[in-house]
Amino acid sequence: MNYGTEVSADEVYTSGVAAVDYLKSHFNVNRVMVIGEEAIKNQVEAAGYTLVSEEPEVVLQSLDRNVTYKDLETATLAIRSGATYIVTNIDSNLPSEKGPIPGSGAITGFLKVATQVEPIIIGKPSSVIMESEEQPTHLVEDLSEWTI
Numbered sequence: 001m002n003y004g005t006e007v008s009a010d011e012v013y014t015s016g017v018a019a020v021d022y023l024k025s026h027f028n029v030n031r032v033m034v035i036g037e038e039a040i041k042n043q044v045e046a047a048g049y050t051l052v053s054e055e056p057e058v059v060l061q062s063l064d065r066n067v068t069y070k071d072l073e074t075a076t077l078a079i080r081s082g083a084t085y086i087v088t089n090i091d092s093n094l095p096s097e098k099g100p101i102p103g104s105g106a107i108t109g110f111l112k113v114a115t116q117v118e119p120i121i122i123g124k125p126s127s128v129i130m131e132s133e134e135q136p137t138h139l140v141e142d143l144s145e146w147t148i
Contacts, residue, residue: 015088015089015124016039016040016043016088017043018122019040019060019062019086019087019088019122020040020043020044022086022120023044023047023060023086027057027084029057029084030049030057031049031056031057032044032049032056032058033051033053033056033059033078033083034060035060035064035067035072035075035107036060036061036062036063036064037065040062040088044060053074056078056083057084058084058085059075059078059079059083059086059111060086061085061088061104061108062104063088063094063104063107064104064107067107072107075111076111079115079117080115080117085111085117085119085120086120086122087104087108087120087122088104088123089104089105089122089123090104090108090121090124091103091104092106092109093105
């Protein structure tokens with residue numbers, strides 16, 4: 001839906017972009033398992049990380065409409081073995097024409113129960129996205145005006 005506001009891609013700061021920025025600024029790692037869709041996988045690769053399905057140093061989890069039990073099993077074992085667990089957002093549901101459907105937070109709920117590990121949450125309701133060194137502060141002079 002267009003609300004009459006024109007923005008360019010470099011003016012949008014998503015929780016996925018913020019997660020990659022957080023990874024770059026807080027961890028010296030190379031091997032990242034992504035439970036997420038193609039956009040975030042592409043962002044992780046573009047940042048120079050190696051996408052892996054075994055023995056990751058970090059599990060980065062986002063919305064993934066094609067997640068499998070095998071993916072969840074691999075992520076669970078990696079997190080339990082010490083991989084850092086980062087989540088882009090914990091939206092439990094997404095609106096759809098059929099009604100609310102599972103969001104990223106539904107996957108997070110599964111992994112939290114399976115691993116007994118609290119993830120690092122990047123997007124709402126976490127303040128991490130607002131504290132990022134890479135955030136586009138040039139867009140809004142007063143960050144209290146941001147809506148996340």
